[in-house]
Amino acid sequence: MEEVTVKRQFEAADYVVLTAMLAISVGIGLFYGCTGGKQQTTNEFLMANRNMNPFPVGISLVASFISAITVLGTPAENYVYGCxxxxxxxxxxxxxxxxxxxxxxVFYNLEVTSAYEYLEKRFNKVVRLMGMVTFSLQMVIYMGIVIYAPSLALNAVTGLDLWGAVFAIGIVCTFYTTIGGMKAVLWTDVFQVTVMVVGFVAIIIKGSMEVGGLDRVWNISAEGGRIQFFDFNPDPTVRHTFWSVVIGGTFTWTAVYGVNQSQVQRYLTCGSANVAKIALLISTIGMVIVVCLACLSGLVMYAVYAGCDPLQRGEVAKSDQLIPYLVMDLFDQMPGLPGLITSAVFSAALSTVSSGLNSLAAVYGEDVVKLVWPDMEESKYTKITKGLAGFFGLLSMGMAVVASYMGDVLQTALSIFGMIGGPLLGLFSLGIFFPWANTKGAIFGLISGLCMSFWIGIGAQFYPPYVEKPPLSTCCCGADVGNFTMMFVSTDEYTTSSMTTMMTMEMPEERPAIATLYSISYSWYSAIAWLTVIVVGLIISFATGPNDPADIDPKLCCSLVDTMYCCLPEKIKKPLRCGVRYDQQWHVDDIETEYKVVSNKDGKNARAKDETKL
Structure with missing residues (x-):
């Protein structure tokens, strides 16, 4: 690659492509705002009439949370740290x-609109409101990040005003979400994921051609220390190991896909639980495909810049700007393509923020507005939920200012998922899997989980963990990138110098003993918070008088033994149900209706009794 001395600019064709992408997103919103029921009811506006096909729902689940951070952060992660x-x-x-x-x-059996309705049915209104406020904090911060990230990309490649881009994205997204409702959100997600995948594929094809093929990409990445798989180091302070990524990552993403309102609301738009499971299967496949494309894009980017790092040369200020820089470098002689691939970054942000706005409107409508005005007429309630979506759109634009001080978007976003999503996952898990848990246990468990995760997360900002990075180089600037492997291997002076510089920067001067706690990998935040909520919640529940599992409505719990080991004999499964009467609901059809009435009555009495203890 030739040495870059000036900042590249968009051409007219790039602006046309970018504008067309935004116009199509707005057009989808207008279409669903003017057709069908015209978003006149909350069932249509928030839940798409609960009859959606699993394909758009599955693709929307992919788009909602791994979009903007994937396009910018994941390739940069692989470039800087390895794969x-x-x-x-x-x-x-x-x-x-x-x-x-x-x-x-569980959510399907209860036919809820807000996931936090479950918390009131299982515990009480206080727990429901605590869960809703925790979710709101997570979403508002997260949306600020994903609005800021593509604006940063646009600023890096075009020189346009950063905050002008923030407001442009926020306004477009807020408009089509408020006008078109959930159907517009789902179908714009399908369009936007398509643009995102096309962008990754274009980068991989063009970048690999630049260095001589994918095999050369792999070889150069291996020589540069970027090919790292199956590191089984049990040390929890190592940033990424097999255990932290797979186990810790499972907790992190289950907090998103299992109990987060934005995702729950999406699969509840399907007509049945089986259709929703198909949507989740589609989304799982989609997530794996997208992460593979994003990681491969990062390796391609490393191969292109292996001996001439833009970060060290000062061409970009932060690693999150590497992808837009690469786009302008690879496609500067192809008018329109930089605009298309930058559109992928914008699409990523739009899909994420639109899902967040719709979900926040749902929880504040169901958990606050209906609580205060339970008998409000439908037309007025629908207008209020649309107004809530608009309000949170404006708020998320304001949070983008805060996001500009948060560091790289990928680790920041996943840290937030762990610090806030982990305690929420623990709260729902406490109710779903532990029938003895009572209201006091839920409240103190959630508070303890949040305190623990914020203690570690904030402490890590003051005493950042030491992270070992493979070296980056500017030794080959102006040289043919195809010669990188030979130069890297033979230039011992460069390799030694780079490693020495890295170690000098990482060596501590003085750190308190507690800093070891803050060095725990961000991938473990969610798991630690989950465990804290469960342990504290159960201790408090048993100390203050646990619930009788026989008094719990079976619809509020999940039987692990029936879900995972359905073929076991009944005499083994029955004691493993912990006293919850799942067998009455599932197997005694002739008394099912009578049992449900008794169960609901008992459960309600138990909850009322528990509330008086507060």
């Missing part, structure tokens, strides 16, 4: 299975 992040593909598989078989059936 251990690729192992998250295994975590996505376990996440899909856990979400489909442990959490989805």
């Amino acid at each position: 251990m992040y690729w192992m998250f593909g295994f975590a996505y598989i376990f996440t899909g299975l856990a979400s489909a078989y442990f959490y989805l059936p």
Whole structure:
């Protein structure tokens, strides 16, 4: 690659492509705002009339949370640290299975709109509101990140005003979400994921051609220390190992796909639980494909810049700007293609933010507005939920300012998932899998989980963990990138110098003993928070008087033994159900209706009794 001395700019064709992508997204919103029921009811606006095909729902599940951070952050992760992040593909598989078989059936049986309705049915209104507020905090911060990230990309490649781009994205997204409702969100996600995949494929093809093929990409990456798989180091302070990525990643992403309102609301738009499981299967396959494309794009980018790193040369200020820089470098002689691939970054942000706006409108409508005005007429309630979507759109634009101080988008986003999503996953798991847990246990468990995760997460900002990075180089600037392997191997002075510089930067001067806790990999945040909620919640529940499992409505729990070991004899399964009367609901059809009435009555009495203890 030739040495870059000036900042490349968009041409007219690039602006046309980018504008067309935004216009199509707006057009989809207008279409669903003017057809069908015209979004006149909350059932259509929030839930798409609960009759969606699993394909758009599955693709939307892919788009909602691994979009903007995937396009910008994952390739940069592989470029800087190596491809251990690729192992998250295994975590996505376990996440899909856990979400489909442990959490989805519970929400479907209850026919909820807000996932936090479950918390009131299982515990009480206080727990429901605590869960809703925790989710709101997570989503508002996260949406700020994913609005800021593509704006940063646009600023890096075109020189346009960063904050002008922030508001442009926020306004477009808020408009089509408010006008077109859930159907617009789902189908714009399908369009936007298509653009995102096309962008990755174009980078892989063009970049690999630049260095001599995918085999050369792999060889150069291996010589540069980027090919790292199956690191079984048990040390939890190592940033990425097989255990932290697969096990910790499963907890992180199950908090997103299993209990997060944005995802739960999507699969509840399907007509049945079986259709929703198909949607989750599609999304699992889609997530694995997207992470593979993103990681391979990162290796291609490393092969292109192996001996002439833009970060060290000062061509880009942050690793999150590497992908847009690469796009302008590879496609500068192909008008329109930089605009198309930058559109992938914009599409990623739009899909994520639109899902967040719709879900926030749903939870505040169901958990706040209906709580205050339970008898509000439908037309007025629908207008209020649309207004809520618009309000959170404006708020997310404001949070983009905060996101500009948060560091690289990928680790920041996953840290937030762990710090806030982990305690929420623990709260729902406490209710679904532990029938003895009571309201006090749920409240103190959630508070303890949040305190633990924020303690570690904030402490890591003051005492950042030491991270070993493979070296980057500028030794070959102006040379043919095809000669990189030979120069890297033979230039011992460069290799030694680079490693010495890295170690000098990483060596500590003075750190307190507690800093060891803050060095735990961000991949473990969610698992630690989950375990804290479960342990504290059960201790408090048993100390204050546990619930009688026989008094719990079976629809509020998940029987692990029936889900995972359905072929076991009944005499073995019965004691493993922990006293919850699943067998009455599932196998005694002639008294099913009578049993449900008794169960609901007992459960309600138990909850009322528990509330008086507070």
